[in-house]
Structure formats: C-alpha cells, structure tokens
Amino acid sequence: MRHPSVAVAEHYDQEYDLFYQTLIKELSGIVQQAVDPRLIAERMSRQFNITESFENYYLLNGRSFPYTLRDSLIVAGDNETLKLRVGNMQRSPVALHIHGHKATITAYDGMELPEVQQITRDVFDIAPAQRIDLALKTQNNGVNSYGPGLWMFHDHVPDGTTTDGMEPGGNMAILAYKGLLDERGMPKRHDEMLSQVFNKDYYAKNKPVWLQGDFAKLLGDAGKMAPNYVRIVLFGLSLGLALGIILYVLRARKEV
Ligand SMILES: [Cu+2]
Structure with a gap:
C-alpha cells in the first residue's frame, strides 16, 4: 500500500512537551516520614528495595488523569503539523500511542534523524530517560490522521493508565481538534464523565465501575443488588x- 508522503516538517504550527513520570508510594512516603537527612538516606538506600517495589502513580507533565485533560490537552487544527517533544522520566518504558493518528519520529535524544530513519507508526517505544521528537500531522488522509475528533493518547503499557491501581487514571490524555472544546477549553460532550471523574469520591474508589450513561443505571453495582x-x-x-x-x-x- 502506498502511503502519502510524511516528509519532515520545516515549520511547526504548534509545539507541545509531554513528560512521563511515575511515583512510587513507598519511596515518596519516606521523605514525608523523616526530617533527618541521615534517616531519609538510610531508609531510601538500605530499607527500601526498588526491585520489590511498584510504580503507583503515572503522571503526564506532573499530573494524572483527569487533570491531564485540563493541563496536558493537545489542541490541533485541521492540516497542521505539531511538534511533540516527549521525554520518559519514569523507570519503566513508555509505549506512546495516539488514537487515530500516525506520527513520525524526527529525533532521538535531541539528535535529528536522517530522513530514511524518520519512521511513521502507531506506537513509539521510549526507554527510561530517553527523549524523542515527533511530527504529528493532522491531515485527514487515513494515515496521518483519521479526522477531527477527541482522540485519546496514552502509554500502551496497561499500568500507565492507572492511578494507584485504578483505571482509568494515570497518563490518559486527549488530543482535541479545535471546535470540539467548550468555552472553558475542556473537551465538549463529556460533561457527565468530567463531573464524575473530577470528584474526590472517584479516587477514593467509591464510585461504581460503570461511570456514565444509561447502562450505569441498569447495571448498578455488583453485589449490592x-x-x-x-x-x-x-x-x-x-x-x-x-x-x-x-x-x-x-x-x-x-x-x-
Ligand atoms: Cu488507547
């Protein structure tokens, strides 16, 4: 199959930074439990065992879903070329996937790639501490973009979209086309979902699994009916x- 050309852009309409980071509850807790630096050092490097620990919180630009929708929203117009500077600051790899789009990698760790190495694909593997630059075109041609919409983008490693083990959470975010945002700059038509997830009860795991729509009323909570x-x-x-x-x-x- 012949693909439309995806040659590197000389000009970018917009640029975005996406930094992926995680927090380990146990490790972050150590600095909260002691003020003496000797105690902190001892607990961090003698008592805490990183090989027996888990990443609990997955952040994009310092926030988890749903705050990613507010603070790390990518806003695109039709026929634009966006530059995404992506950095993996967490200890596990990130497999970045943008729904409905195929981006082109233009640089690894700040080094521009020769044109033959600028590949276009669905998912980009980013090793810990690695940085990549992506050119994201919004031409609706069935390759670069499948058209205007509210497209999710997230780490394809399943842990990445969780917050303290709960899904949806983590680094789940949205690429929104202009015109699909409301006056506050939030994704349109998702008011019900937004009011449910921007809620303390949601993260206290007090909300039912079935978040929205008529199904929620029909299904109720298992074990409670x-x-x-x-x-x-x-x-x-x-x-x-x-x-x-x-x-x-x-x-x-x-x-x-
Ligand atoms: Cu997805």
Missing part, C-alpha cells in the same frame, strides 16, 4: 408456560 424474587418467579412461570404451549402444539400436530 438484592435479587427480585417476584421477577424470578414470574420468569419461571412464563418459561414453563412457553414450554407447555410448545409441547401442546407439537402433540396436537402429531395427532392430526
């Missing part, structure tokens, strides 16, 4: 009645 015995009995009766009718019809046919 009392069985409706009237419905169960009625279901059994109607099933019995249906079977009875079928058997009756089958018999009547045989006799004919």
